[in-house]
Amino acid sequence: MNFPDDLLYSEDHEWLRVEGNRGIIGITDYAQEELGDVVFVELPSVGEEFKAGDNFGVVESVKSVSDMYIPVSGRVVEINEDLDGAPELVNEDPYGKGWMIVVEMTDPEETSDLMSASEYEAFVKESE
């Protein structure tokens, strides 16, 4: 399983890539593997605002429906429209082409509540 070093991770199995005040968000390799084949992703609209921990979308596999929780507060500035026609990108490339949304972070200090790659890896091992 893959845990890239340059990302931050939440206990809900979302990842965050910080680029200035922008945060790119997706679900982790562990999450996509637990879900199985992703067949549908429901994302918010550009402009919507969320507080850290809010449910911002839904990812569905053949068998299950899972809510996604935003790791930091912010306003949505981009969504991954490719997932509409190709939800399998979440399985194939969870940290790349399978990204979900980009937010403009309103409270960048919240990132200190998130886990590093090694902390998240330990967290996943523990929950198995």
Added chain:
Amino acid sequence: MNELDGLKKTPLFELHNKLGAKIVEFGGWAMPVQYSSILEEHRAVRERVGIFDVSHMGEISVKGRDAFDFLQYVLTNNMGKLEPGKIVYSLMLYESGGTVDDLLVYQIGENDYLLVVNASNTEKDFNWIKEHAQGFEVEMDNISSMYGEVAVQGPKAEATLQKLTDFDLKSIPYYGFKEDIGISGIKVLISRTGYTGEDGFEVYMAPDKAGELWEAIMEAGKEYDILPCGLGARDTLRFEARMPLYGHELDENTTPLEAGLSFAVSFDKDFIGKDALLKEKEEGLKKKLVGFEMVDKGIPRKDYEVYRDGEKVGYVTTGTHSPTLEKNIGLAYVKPGLAKAGEELSIMIRGKANRAVVVKTPFYKRQV
């Protein structure tokens, strides 16, 4: 893996772990839900061949002088259609017409039958038939633990199994079976049955032979790229073929008439629940099972509400993204007036109405 403690395990459980299957609880059993990918496993069965562990299914033996008369009384279908070596699909009903279970009846010999029932209903079914056996000279046994069972399904199922036996499998018709034949030298009961909408077989063997037989079938199927398949694919396959699943399309509050299973109900005889069904016929059905296809985005799921013109008219029993059709489809109980292809429905998904349209079922039918 602690959540699996206390669950029943099939004789193939260790093998599933070795194969890296994802294991889930199903009807009190620890069962593989998928090995590689539900979509890949589904396609393997539609296009080639797949093997499933279905050892969790319940087996109940019913025999004795009155076995035929007794089954006529507790089951909806006509046992007169049977002869040794033949199988019939039937329902077992409450007096109310609601469903105790759906099952297969194998006629072994004269007044000697094997009922194959849903795993989670085995105890309930056994108790039900025992309670209703008064006045009949029958013996019944829950012999579920005496059998392992695998299903080999798909267009290459016969070719795969034929490599392992001299017995001509072509001689077994649909819903026929043969006892005491050797598959890879292992004594089995084999039937041309399944729960996928494809041609295929279900094979019953002694539990301690299940692993050996599984390995032999995997080896024989290699040239057809056989895949081990879990309950996830079993569910999407049966759903596309519109085969009901107890707890979804069937339960104590649904009747076979509502579920569209009247082909398995014989009104030419008396059986438990018949009066309720006759009354239902006379007064009209309260709900009817339909297939639908989403027009808007979104995937329908069990228990989502169905609306029409702002009024609740039913509920979804099964829904998913269909791997074969690549569409989002579902089965739902709706008011009978809406059970026609082309009727427009709204499926409530996370508080929003999403448009859908009633379509003909089965969603998938194999080309013969």
